[in-house]
Amino acid sequence: MRRLLITALLAAAFAANADTTSAGHSYSPPEAFTASSTGNLLTFTAPEGDATITVVDLAGARDAADAVAQAWQLVDPGFKRTLRLATPRPARNGWVDQQVFDYETSPNEKLTLQAIVRRSSTGDGKAWSVLLLQAADATLEKRGAPIGKFFASLRPQGYQRESFAGRTARPLTPERVEQLKAFVADGMKQLGVPGVGLSFISDRQVVWAGGLGVRELGKPAPVDADTLFMAASNTKAMTTALLARAVDAGKLRWDQPAAEAYPGFRLADADVTKSVQIRHLVCACTGMPRQDLDWIFADGKAPARTTFDQLATMKPTSKFGEVFQYSNLMVGAGGFIAAAALKPGKEVGAAYDEAMQELLFGPLGMKNTTFDYAKVMRGNHAMPHGDAVDGSTRRASMDLNYTILPARPAGAVWTSPNDFSRFVLMELNKGRTPEGRPLIGEANWAERYKPQVMVGEDITYGMGLIVDTQYGITVASHGGDMLGFHSNMIWLPEYGIGVTILTNSDAGVLLRGPLQRKLLEVVFDGRPEADDRLKVSIANHQAELAKFRERLTLPVPAAAAKALAARYASPELGHVKVSRQAGKLRFQFDHWNSEVALRQNEDGTQSYMTIDPGVAGIEFVRDDKADQPTLVLRDSQHEYRFVAVKPS
Structure with a gap:
């Protein structure tokens, strides 16, 4: 009764204090953005001044396309961008007929243009709302959390949010487990995912662990409960568990300056270096950006200290604690600093491997979980x-997956359904092993869940953990993504229920969100949305692949191939060797390679796109205005220039 009363009070407070659009739709404004309104237009501008979101309320439109055309006419009458793709979104939060219109931009613009159109299912059902996003890519990445929070929080007038607070959770009986397995199996089939490892937990016990499909396409060996997959960024939660053990042991403090604990830690910004405490290494809240290309193009055989070398050159791009920005190298440093404190005198990579085995994997009974790739390849593992x-699913090379090893506390762990479930059981047992033995003190276990930065509406990031309370209950989780491997772990701390999923295909990423939703529907009899979410995601994925192929020219025309130098070098990312093999143009980087296709851009420039399975879509723009042959590679906030190397 008390929980129901609190939920009702919170809902009433939200309703009383919510901002509204001209049509009365409620929303939470994006933090730090400046708001202005004129008539039926509501505009939010980012602090940088190069990103805006405009909400246009329309009394009616013939369809989604007409609503978008009306909105652009009001906001920018001269808007004439080429529509790249229009894709549907499932009905949700009181909105129906949702679509997203993405527009073509050239890579040199570093710009995203998008329209999101929704029709209200409340009132007379004729009103539409259009959200027009015009944003510099760098700002969009930095401010993605507040923008996403705003998009999610915008709800039609009179709509009541779904809540599971106060409901009795139904156990995962064999019948309900089969329902969830069938949901995953159907998604696998449609997406062409060869294999999935799964485990289900109910009443703090594993009720099923096993596999669906095969470890490798074209080979009969099935996935089972002990098949190892890369769990990628789920390593982060394991690393924060090791940090908690170091704090328990008095070797570190959460509020201890990182540079005090490990003098080799430093960033390019001295003030930020001083501000970073142990907890901040794993909070995604320091303003350090996602600068992944620096390690993706690096040597996977390099020593762990290279993580600290790379961080020493990097600067934050937002204020400390201001927004969610995900840095793999910061977490890598966090794990190595914990290891150095627990295993002084050892090389930090070896210390980390040893500490994780002795203090986490061993006590938890995670018998096969490891960072030893060679050992993995000799045993029961997925590829x-x-x-x-051409749209088909193909085996991908493992080469790029080795590049995370020097920063392995952020994403290099291999685990199985059996082992993965034992880690989730530890979380459900508040730091105790599945058998109830103390592992992490409850205070330091709980510290990892405390909000460090906002990720979305009612979603926060703790220390390597995502905590979601949008349905009035707590859902803890984390995902993991490396080339060809995508995973998730999900648990309901108040109910002793959990799920883990490990997949061996990039399309497997599309199973994760719908599975989490399906779990909540099965357990709490929620609104039936998961099936439609998965169906729409699959259709959109196929449409995106088709559009990607449509813009490519294969084989690369002779003139475009001739315009390339034989070799290029970047001071940050290494070398590119250009070669033709059996009529195919390939880019050979220092530690991995891919065939490339040509893409003609809107501004007349040409790009070379990697197309090998797993690495498709990495874009190199040929800069014909440079003094020397140059290829430009960008992520959202950084630019790397590969300049031709003269033959020796």
Whole structure:
């Protein structure tokens, strides 16, 4: 009764204090954005000034396309961008007929243009709302959390949010487990995912662990409960568990400056270096951006200290604690600092491997979980797969997956359904092993769940953990993504229920969100949305692949191939060797390679796109205005220039 009363009071407070659009739709404004309104237009501008979101309320439109055309006419009458793709979104939060219109931009613009159109299912059902996003890519990445929170929080007037607070959770009986397995199996089939490892937990006990499909396409060996997959960024939660053990042991403090604990830690910004405490290494809240290309193009055989070398050159791009920005290298440093404190005198990579085995994997009974890739390849393991340029699922090379090893506390762990479930049981047991033995003190176990930064509406990031309270209950989780491997772990701390999923194909990422939703529907009799979410995701994935292929020219025309130098070098990312093999143009990087296709951009420039399974879509723009042959590679906030190397 008390929980129901609190939920009702919170709902009433939200309703009383919510901002509204001209049509009365409620929303939470994006933090730090400046708001302005004129008539039926409501505009939010980012602090940087190069990103805006405009909400246009319309009394009526013939359809989604007409609503978008009306909105652009009001906001920018001269808007004439080429529509790249219009894709549907499932009905949700009181909105129906949802679609997203993405527009073509050239890579040199570093710009995203998008329209999101929704029709209200409340009132007379004729009103539409259009959200027009015009944003510099760098700002969009930095401010993605507040923008996403705003998009999610915008709800039609009179709509009541779904809540599971106060409901009795139904156990995962064999019948309900079969329902969830069938849901995953159907998604696998439609997406072409070769194999999935799964485990289900109910009443703090594993009720099923096993596999669906095969470890490798074209081979009969099935996935089972002991098949190892890369769990990628789920390593982060394991690393924060090791940090908690170090704090328990008095070797570290959560509020201890990182540079005090480990003098080799430093960033390019001295003030930020001083501000970073142990907890901040794993909070995604320091303003350090997602600068992944620096390690993706690096040597996977390099020593762990290279993580600290790379961080020493990097600067934050937002204020400390301001927004969610995900840095793999910061977490890598966090794990190595914990290891150095627990195993002084050892090389930090070896210390981390040893500490994780002795203090986490061993006590938890995670018998096969490891960072030893060679050992994995000799045993029961899945292989990675990705989308080929023709739309089929193909085996992907493992080469790029080795590049995370020097920063392995952020994403290099291999685990199985059996082992993965034992880690989730530890979380459900508040730091105790599945058998109830103390592992992490409850205070330091709980510290990892405390909000460090906002990720979305009613979603926060703790220390390597996502905590979601949008349905009035707590859902803890984390995902993991490496080439050809995508995973998730989900648990309901108040109810002793959990799920883990490990997949061996890039399309497997589309199973994760719908599975979490399906779990909540099965357990709490929620609104039936998961099936439609998965159906729409699959259709959109196929449409995106088709559009990607449509813009490519294969084989690369002779003139475009001739315009390339034989070799290029970047001071940050290494070398590119250009070669033709059996009529195919390939880019050979220092530690991995891919065939490339040509893409003609809107501004007349040309790009070379990687197309091998798992690495498709990495874009190199040829800069014909440079003094020397140059290829430009960008992520949202950084630019790397590969300049031709003269033959020796």
